[in-house]
Amino acid sequence: MTETLPETRTDEPVTVESLARDLGSLGVAAGGTVLVHGSLSSLGWVAGGAPAVVDALLRVVGEDGTAVMPTHSPGNMEPSRMEHPPVLESWYDTIRETMPPYRPELTPTQGMGAIAECFRSYPGVRRSDHPQHSFAAWGADAGFVTEDHSLSYSLGEGSPLARVYDLEGDVLFLGTTHATNTSLHLAEYRADLDAPTMDCASAMLVDGDRELVEWEDRHIDDSDFPDCGTDFERERPDAFETGQVGAADAKLIDQRALIDFAVDWFEANRD
Numbered sequence: 001m002t003e004t005l006p007e008t009r010t011d012e013p014v015t016v017e018s019l020a021r022d023l024g025s026l027g028v029a030a031g032g033t034v035l036v037h038g039s040l041s042s043l044g045w046v047a048g049g050a051p052a053v054v055d056a057l058l059r060v061v062g063e064d065g066t067a068v069m070p071t072h073s074p075g076n077m078e079p080s081r082m083e084h085p086p087v088l089e090s091w092y093d094t095i096r097e098t099m100p101p102y103r104p105e106l107t108p109t110q111g112m113g114a115i116a117e118c119f120r121s122y123p124g125v126r127r128s129d130h131p132q133h134s135f136a137a138w139g140a141d142a143g144f145v146t147e148d149h150s151l152s153y154s155l156g157e158g159s160p161l162a163r164v165y166d167l168e169g170d171v172l173f174l175g176t177t178h179a180t181n182t183s184l185h186l187a188e189y190r191a192d193l194d195a196p197t198m199d200c201a202s203a204m205l206v207d208g209d210r211e212l213v214e215w216e217d218r219h220i221d222d223s224d225f226p227d228c229g230t231d232f233e234r235e236r237p238d239a240f241e242t243g244q245v246g247a248a249d250a251k252l253i254d255q256r257a258l259i260d261f262a263v264d265w266f267e268a269n270r271d
Helices: 016-026 050-061 089-098 114-119 142-146 160-166 183-190 225-235 255-269
Strands: 033-038 066-070 135-139 170-174 197-206 209-218 240-245 248-254
Touching: 016 050, 016 240, 016 248, 033 050, 033 114, 033 160, 050 066, 050 114, 050 135, 066 114, 066 142, 114 135, 135 142, 135 160, 142 160, 160 183, 160 255, 170 255, 183 225, 183 255, 225 255, 248 255
Parallel strands: 033 066, 033 170
Antiparallel strands: 066 135, 170 248, 197 209, 240 248
């Protein structure tokens, strides 16, 4: 039988050491704050998989720095709003009554990738209390980033995204793009837009008891994130670095510059 080797752009297996070296070359530095969006499959053949990526990231950032990842769990939601896939209307009451409550230490991520799912349960990682839009953080400012995550308007001023902005942090793409750049949602909230609001609900623990908790949030839209990101990179080449981490195309972006640009961009380009 002919052995089939994995497709990769590296001559050797990707390791903790090589990942740490690549991250340092990109500009990730000890003591910094970095919000990570990563695709494990884009990195090539990684010895150890997702834990190797997390180990390398924490090694480079160091205990004086802070690593942050989105750990969203959007499936814990009002069933009438479920779209991927939708559920039968006759199921709504059953789902509302039986959906397990969000528990930061237990509830898995959904659609965040293997790296974020691994990161959320790492020793020393703290996770915010939002039942749909949580973030996890490790390091010196993990508490500052994750505490007091607002239930309403969950990606706005009371969110970990805004705390990364306060810390003058960076956004790190590991094989990902602006299409999934969560930081742009903060710009949506800050922009002067006529955005509709919506009623949301999730199962949560309230004083130890499961409750279906309701709140108001704004409608968010990521359909134009790639266009916004393209224009940002064209107009602000000084605000990001590009390189390769493992086999993945990687970017390290000044989050504050990105969000400030995107606020103006959304106001100019959205109806």
